[in-house]
Amino acid sequence: MTEVLFYHLQRQPIEKVLPSLLERSLARGWRVVVQAASDERVDALDAQLWTYRDDSFLPHGTARDGEAAEQPILLTTGEHNPNNAQVRFLIEGAPLPPDAAGYERIVLLFDGEDDDAVASARACWGEVKAKGFEATYWQPDEQGRWVKQA
Numbered sequence: 001m002t003e004v005l006f007y008h009l010q011r012q013p014i015e016k017v018l019p020s021l022l023e024r025s026l027a028r029g030w031r032v033v034v035q036a037a038s039d040e041r042v043d044a045l046d047a048q049l050w051t052y053r054d055d056s057f058l059p060h061g062t063a064r065d066g067e068a069a070e071q072p073i074l075l076t077t078g079e080h081n082p083n084n085a086q087v088r089f090l091i092e093g094a095p096l097p098p099d100a101a102g103y104e105r106i107v108l109l110f111d112g113e114d115d116d117a118v119a120s121a122r123a124c125w126g127e128v129k130a131k132g133f134e135a136t137y138w139q140p141d142e143q144g145r146w147v148k149q150a
């Protein structure tokens with residue numbers, strides 16, 4: 001059954017949170033698709049994942065680069081899954097994909113300071129529950145560690 005995790009971003013931008021979550025996914029042997037709402041966000045993430053840490057990078061490519069099927073992490077604006085990812089990250093309000101049941105895990109990251117993003121996440125929570133998926137809600141504690149709230 002697909003598990004959907006809702007990450008409520010507070011005091012940390014997606015650029016800080018996403019790389020560590022992607023590292024954990026790769027460490028589990030999962031292939032990943034990250035779906036953004038705009039090509040500009042895909043381009044920004046593409047640049048950032050090569051340089052987010054001095055001693056590391058995350059192997060990835062974009063859907064426009066070609067060889068999408070070979071990418072351990074694929075950045076896209078589309079709903080496709082050409083790299084047979086087990087995990088899909090949804091950012092910037094990207095919708096639940098039609099093939100959501102085909103993933104082990106879907107991770108929805110939303111900005112807790114943006115009322116529209118919070119409303120969209122709430123609507124998606126209802127959609128996820130209606131489809132019978134397992135849903136969990138995560139918030140950072142005072143030290144920035146993720147704590148399961150629901």
